[in-house]
Amino acid sequence: MFQLTDIPRLLPEILLLVLALLVLGSDILERWGRTPAAQLERVKSSASLTAIGLGMVLFVALLQSGYIYRLPETAPVNFFTNIIRNLQSGGPGGEPIAGAFATDHLTMIARLLIIGAALVTSLLCLDVRPSAHPGEFYALIIFSTLGMCLMVGANEFLLAYLAIELTSIPLYLLAGYFRNDPRSAEAGLKYFLFGAISSAILLYGMSLAFGAALNGVGSATNFNDLTRFDRIGTFTASSGGLITLAMLFIVAGMGYKLAVVPFHSWSPDVYEGAPTPITAFISTASKAAGFILLFRLLTKTFPAMTGSPTLDTAGGWTAVLAVLALLTVVIGNLAALPQTNVKRLLAYSSIAHAGFVVLGLLAWAAAQPFDREQGLTALLYYLFIYSLTNLGAFGALALIGQQTGGDDLTHLRGLSRRNLPLALLFTVCILSLAGIPPLGGFFAKFYIFMVGWQSGATWLVVIAVVMTIVSLYYYLRLLKAMFIEPATDLTPVSLPRGIGAALAIAVVGVLVLGIFPNLILSVLERV
């Protein structure tokens, strides 16, 4: 049942909804002129409203979580402290709407990550010009963000599924937004088809789990009820084929969403065809939300089916994930090697990174609770760093693509002479993706390897390390193109303020969190 105390707990989501309606409304209710100047103003107003609004929502979410500042109990009672107190009453803990949504630390942190990523994306979009329907472009980004926020907190099958749809449908539209560009249209269609099929598979898995939990009274879609009544909590891989099938379907369905090999085939085409800021958004926020939902689904629905990643007889979902991680890391990195299109290359690199993130999930198989928590912390840290880095890389690429007219490796040539700051910012992101110390990417990888090792998947960690070294080759190819290869065109590339700010946020984040990981780890460890 809905209660008044649920409102502060769901405040960021409510604000996102209001913001989306505001962006949409301000666009359709205003009478815009037909002149190019008026159209430009129309785009600008929607874009800045989105950026400012997302900034404010991020601020509220940050204040609400209490990670930066927690109102002391002894604070004097006045207008401002009352606001903050009410806000922070929706802080970590609690399950609003009859347990359908969990606002624990995990949700709080993931929400910050997602809204932050959306904010950076909207900054990147400040300088992208949708050909038609500019208002909807930004509203869809916000709706998708809302979906991701619901996804990370979803504590129930139906909500989880609907949140995935709420995330994906705007992304399908955004990926195919430039209908006159055949590659964008192709991206939209491919993304939609794969997304629809994978949703069906996921839903099938969910209904199998629901059915497996069925008993004389009925069944439940809520994760708490599923486990609380021991309906499903006691199931192991050996006790029921049905539940194993359910688990496999859920892993496969989520695997599509996360672009894990062998469910990855859509992702390079979509990443390449979609507008680059949207690619940045898809590859970071939606992936992060997907991983957190996968974590919740697996640990809450199949707690007794963990198994072990050492591929012994125990089976379980960690074994499945270990195989997927192996395939993902190997194929993702190897397929990235021959790419000549930078967006495709980064797409394969994203696939490979998803493989590393899966290592964090494997830690759940560890015996000690401490190691499991370490696994989750490492996973979150990796997601944070990876999101920042990828946003930076794709952001820089968006600018390069916009100003040089393409995103092939050849277009990168001589970038250091055309705009050195941009080249340097891009370099930092690339190096962080490659895992070069002292950048964030290095520590994130180190941490996740450590966790994977403790979980018993030593063989996997060894392969992952080898593949990291392989990946250096294609990352360095990007640097070589920028700094060493001669430029064909020496016209300077300008750095607009929006993208500049986004890149700065990303690079500073990667540097600071890489050098002082404790800044964020202290928060992440609360999970």
Next chain:
Amino acid sequence: MDWLTILIIVIQCFVITLAVTTAFAYLTLFERRILARLQNRVGPNRAGPAGLLQPAADAVKLFFKEDIVPAMADKPVYLLAPAVAVIPALIIWAVIPFGCLNLNWDYQACYDPARTNLWNILQITDLNIGVLYVLAVTSIGVYGITLAGWASNNKYSMLGGIRSSAQLISYELALGCAVLSVVMTYGTLSTHEIVTQQQGGLWGIIPQLLGFVLYMIAATAEVVRAPFDLVEAEQELTGGYNTEYGSMKFALFFMAEYIKLIAVSALAVTFFFGGWHFPGLDILGREVTALAGPVAGSIVFGIVSLGAFLLKVVVFLFISVWVRASWPRLRYDRLMDLGWKWLLPVGLLNLVYTTVVIILIPDRVVHSWVLFGLGAITIAIAIGFNRTPKPIDNVTLVKDIQLPN
């Protein structure tokens, strides 16, 4: 269920189907006669006394007509379409209560919303989702027309079919909204309960005046009657979707349309005019029961309630014919505008009124009249807004042209 019950049910089903088809046959006569009167003609009066055998004569003619299947048609679909058109029109009747003849011989059970001890022979069955069933069946009704238009492989048929299916789906929304407001007022989806709740003269039209107006417009469009009969706009589309249909197949389309018209009128009576209720009906039931026992009581009650129901339906049918005689056909863009820009928003507004008023004022009588007032005001405002737009005038009239001297 024992065998006797099942037998009674089977007989009931066939009798009601037969009754409905007969009603269709005589509706055509009714319409032709009334239209003729309204146009100062006489109408068919030769076959039988006052033309009463005319429908039979028509049927005989249709049976012996040669049936032509166009060579280009998609044969299976072409043959399937008329049946697909008729079946939904018939099965809507499953949930409509035409009266209340309780076979458990207790007329008072008719007033019981819970249906305990009720075995109403004048309603095929009462579903707990009856209203939704009606909507579901209506939504299936689109197929007959669409498929007929496609399968004929004729340009007129295709245009007529697509036009009419666009019209049907557009007005289905308004219809859904109007019916939803009725459901909200009575808090139930069962048609029997809706009727029993209208006992005591507080008929559905009072709380749902607006809903009634919306329903009538949307329903008239749903059954493609004048002034919404663009499907058969003879001047532009010859016969519309049934251009290529002849003999019995054409008759089936014709039948589907008229049966739907009767069904829609019957539903209007059920939702807004108290169903089979009639002032003094319960007194009659009580007196006859006291006089001649419960069996006679419920039989008399049943027959009188059926008569009351039929009377109301006939009034609606008459209005429909009257409208057909008086109003010109709408233009297609106006038709779409009316559905999407008037009926749907007003329908949603009506939902908001209904909920808010019912939650704020729990008393039945008071909120009914408040809703009546709100509905009347809304209709007045809507009519005020809807001035006939100026015709787009880009034709230079002759008198404006300066003739060279």
Next chain:
Amino acid sequence: MELILFLITALIAIVGAVAMLVSRNAVHSALFLLLNFAAIAVLFLLLQAPFLFTIQLTVYAGAIMVLFLFVVMLLGAEKVEDTPDRIAWQQPLALLLGLALLVVSVVVGLGGATNPPPESEALIQFSDPRTLGALLFTDYLLPFEVTGFILLIAVIGVVVLNQRGRKI
């Protein structure tokens, strides 16, 4: 009795689905799909879910299939043309894998049904639309609202994908 009804309906549903796949004419495919939807609606009825029965009819059969037919008719795309399949090995492989999945599912489904089915009284109580409505607005409030958001996005999608920003 119910088992027989279930088997017949399930058979009709499967036949409809398969016929839809193999039919070469898109309108015929749509009609077979309609048959499938109707059979599934009846299956819902057998599961004591009359509300879903009507939704299945109204939304799937009455709205979505009409849309399908519209698209097919508007594009004039009834006839499937025989274009050479560039990746011909996919089809047999897909059939094989699908069959494998079917076998696994059947084996698992037959072996895994150890739990007793729910009491029919619980089901009947749930079949009342009032109970359903109350649940939708209490326990399942959030999914319900999210559905509303998704539908709004669908409206946006319709406009964005269909129009080139003609008006405003």
Next chain:
Amino acid sequence: MLANYAIVGIFLVAAISFPLIPLVLAFFLRPKRPTPLKTSTYECGLEAIGDVHVQFKVQYYLYALAFVIFDIEVIFLYPWAVAFQVVGLYGLIAATIFLLMLFAGLLYEWRKGALEWV
């Protein structure tokens, strides 16, 4: 409960047999003398020209899409309509948000000109 639907099933059988009986009867009674001219497609009495698949307005399709969406929304309100006196004020708020989405969608289509028959 299923008994009620069984009755609907019986009625459905009756309803299916009703159009079939006259069709079958007419099949035996009527004359059958098709000629190529009789079975050719009707078009103003002239030879039919061209394919049936003339270009249709995309507007038909837009209306159908909009219909699907709004139909789902209206259907979703039905369970609430029967339960709204039970779920009370919170239910009203929840349904208001849902209705707001419906209104927003309609307003959006209207302003964007998707409901224009031009």
